[in-house]
Amino acid sequence: MDRIPILKLGSALLVTIQVDMHDRLATALQEDLTEKIVATHAKGVLIDISALEIVDSFIGRMLDHIAAISRMLDAETVVVGMRPAVAITLVELGLSLTGVKTALDVERGMEMIRRRLDEPEVADGDDAGA
Amino acid sequence: MTPRSQPPLIVKILSEQASSLLPKWTALLKQNGILATGRIKETELATQCRTVLDLLATAIAAAGLDVAAAPYQPLRDLLADISRSRAIQGFSPSETASFVFSLKPPLFEAIDAAKGSDDATALRAVQDVTRLIDALGLHTMEVFQKSREEVIVRQQREIAELSTPVVKLWEGVLALPLIGTLDSQRTQIVMENLLESIVAERAEIAIIDITGVPTVDTLTAQHLLKTVSAARLMGADCIISGIRPQIAQTMVHLGVELNVVSKATLADAFAVALRRVGRTVAPLKTVHRQQPVG
Numbered sequence: 545m546d547r548i549p550i551l552k553l554g555s556a557l558l559v560t561i562q563v564d565m566h567d568r569l570a571t572a573l574q575e576d577l578t579e580k581i582v583a584t585h586a587k588g589v590l591i592d593i594s595a596l597e598i599v600d601s602f603i604g605r606m607l608d609h610i611a612a613i614s615r616m617l618d619a620e621t622v623v624v625g626m627r628p629a630v631a632i633t634l635v636e637l638g639l640s641l642t643g644v645k646t647a648l649d650v651e652r653g654m655e656m657i658r659r660r661l662d663e664p665e666v667a668d669g670d671d672a673g674a
Numbered sequence: 675m676t677p678r679s680q681p682p683l684i685v686k687i688l689s690e691q692a693s694s695l696l697p698k699w700t701a702l703l704k705q706n707g708i709l710a711t712g713r714i715k716e717t718e719l720a721t722q723c724r725t726v727l728d729l730l731a732t733a734i735a736a737a738g739l740d741v742a743a744a745p746y747q748p749l750r751d752l753l754a755d756i757s758r759s760r761a762i763q764g765f766s767p768s769e770t771a772s773f774v775f776s777l778k779p780p781l782f783e784a785i786d787a788a789k790g791s792d793d794a795t796a797l798r799a800v801q802d803v804t805r806l807i808d809a810l811g812l813h814t815m816e817v818f819q820k821s822r823e824e825v826i827v828r829q830q831r832e833i834a835e836l837s838t839p840v841v842k843l844w845e846g847v848l849a850l851p852l853i854g855t856l857d858s859q860r861t862q863i864v865m866e867n868l869l870e871s872i873v874a875e876r877a878e879i880a881i882i883d884i885t886g887v888p889t890v891d892t893l894t895a896q897h898l899l900k901t902v903s904a905a906r907l908m909g910a911d912c913i914i915s916g917i918r919p920q921i922a923q924t925m926v927h928l929g930v931e932l933n934v935v936s937k938a939t940l941a942d943a944f945a946v947a948l949r950r951v952g953r954t955v956a957p958l959k960t961v962h963r964q965q966p967v968g
Contacts, residue, residue: 624909628869631907632862640903647909648876 548573550580556588556657557581557619558650562595570606577610581617588657589614592650594625604639611644620645620660624653683799684806685734687784692731698780699723706772713763722756726777739802741809753810754817761821770818774811778803838864840871846878847947848910849940853886861897865904872910879947880905883940885916895930902934911935911950915943 546569551558557580559573577589591607593599611621622645626634634641647653688695700723703709709716729749737743741750753774760770781803789796838860841849850868854860868880882901884890890898902912914936917925925932937943948954 623907626907626909628866628873628904628908631869631904632865634907635900635904641907646907648872648878649909652878652909 547576550576552580552584552586553590553654555584555586555661556590556654557584557586558590558592560592560595564598565596565603567602570603574606574610574613578613578617581614581619586619587661589619589621590650590653590657591621591623592625592653593623593630594627594649596630597627599630599633601637601639604634604637604641608639608641608643611641615643620657622647622653622656625649682739682802683785683788683795684781684802685738687781687788687799689731689735691784692727695777695780695784696720696724696727698783699727699777702776702779703773706776708769708773711765711769713765725752726756734806739806741806741813749810750813753814757814757818758821761818761825767815767818771811771815774807774814778807781807834860834863838867840867842871842875842877843881843944844948844951844953846876846951847944848872848875848877848880849883849944850880851883851886851940855889856887856894856897858897861901865901868901869904869908872905872908877910879911879913879950881913881915881940881943881947883916883943884914884921885918885940887921890917890921890925890930892928892930895925895928895932899932899934902932913937913943913946915940 546563548559548561548563548569551560557577559577561573563569580586581589589610591610593607596603607621607623611623614621623641624647626646645656647656700720703719703723704716708714708719726749729752733743733745733749736745740746756773757770760773782800785796785799785803789799837853839851841851843849848868848871850864852864856864868882871877872880882898884898887894898914902914905912912934914932914934916939917936935943935946937946945955
């Protein structure tokens with residue numbers, strides 16, 4: 545089964561969703577991410593959904609759950625790059641993701657996480673993990 | 675329509691006497707004051723009348739009285755064109771309708787002259803004329819009505835676009851001055867415009883100014899909150915400004931709560947937004963000369 549790669553960038557994890565999310569993939573991502581946060585002691589999780597064109601209530605709720613789980617594990621979740629149409633859909637579905645932080649793009653999201661860590665710079669050596 | 679061995683009287687009249695009907699028809703139209711408004715020229719009107727009569731004669735010779743038949747298509751198209759242009763020129767519905775209906779009296783006269791002593795044929799001819807002209811008249815009115823509606827829809831769309839501009843106040847600060855009542859449809863447009871602009875301008879803060887919104891009820895407040903939530907999902911914060919005293923009172927009485935930063939005026943909101951993006955407005959210490967302030 546396909547898995548969504550989770551990249552470690554300093555003390556943050558970067559997830560870029562580039563395929564259409566179906567429910568099993570979403571559940572798998574949630575599990576992988578939880579384990580990865582614990583394993584790497586990550587302090588921030590960046591979820592880039594700029595390539596997602598369709599988001600249903602299940603994916604919306606999954607984002608909310610991931611945020612809640614990572615908060616419990618002392619990591620901050622920032623969802624970045626949401627498209628206008630997706631934002632409108634989520635609001636119409638009644639999912640305003642109040643527990644999730646948001647930013648316009650990966651750059652801004654990274655800034656938010658960095659500000660939280662109060663780190664001047666995330667280490668350059670990023671290693672991919674799957 | 676029962677098949678007849680002989681063509682109905684009306685078909686004969688129209689195909690043979692079309693030329694003599696024309697002056698009577700135009701005279702009647704003039705008498706009704708179609709030219710008095712100055713919206714149409716006499717020569718143009720005469721051309722239109724002649725073309726209509728020609729097409730009618732051709733169509734009736736080919737297809738009898740069945741207005742829905744294919745030979746009537748050119749005539750129907752022409753009437754649609756005429757009626758559409760009248761709608762745009764600002765003719766009233768009755769003026770447009772009487773263009774077709776005023777063809778009746780000349781036709782009745784012609785029947786009267788041609789019937790001889792055969793009253794039954796004359797009666798049938800009158801019925802035929804009435805049915806034919808009514809069908810054409812109704813077609814004209816339908817097109818007229820449709821063109822008017824198209825004009826209205828276009829204007830509505832233009833108003834909606836005109837009244838929801840997104841203004842860039844500063845690098846990363848957008849303002850959305852709302853004017854007029856916020857219904858679901860407009861909220862949708864406003865929301866889309868705002869979100870597109872947030873992406874385009876890479877905005878961090880959007881100020882929604884509701885000075886121009888006459889009333890805020892629970893539904894409007896809900897629409898506002900939806901817009902705020904959607905902007906937040908895109909990573910931009912919203913400030914609501916321009917809440918007038920009466921509106922603030924109404925909202926509190928209604929139990930509506932806007933769980934967002936709200937300021938009384940756009941200026942206050944702008945100050946907050948500037949501070950949020952790390953800027954401030956300070957008075958100039960000494961002014962040597964007039965210089966543009968960025």
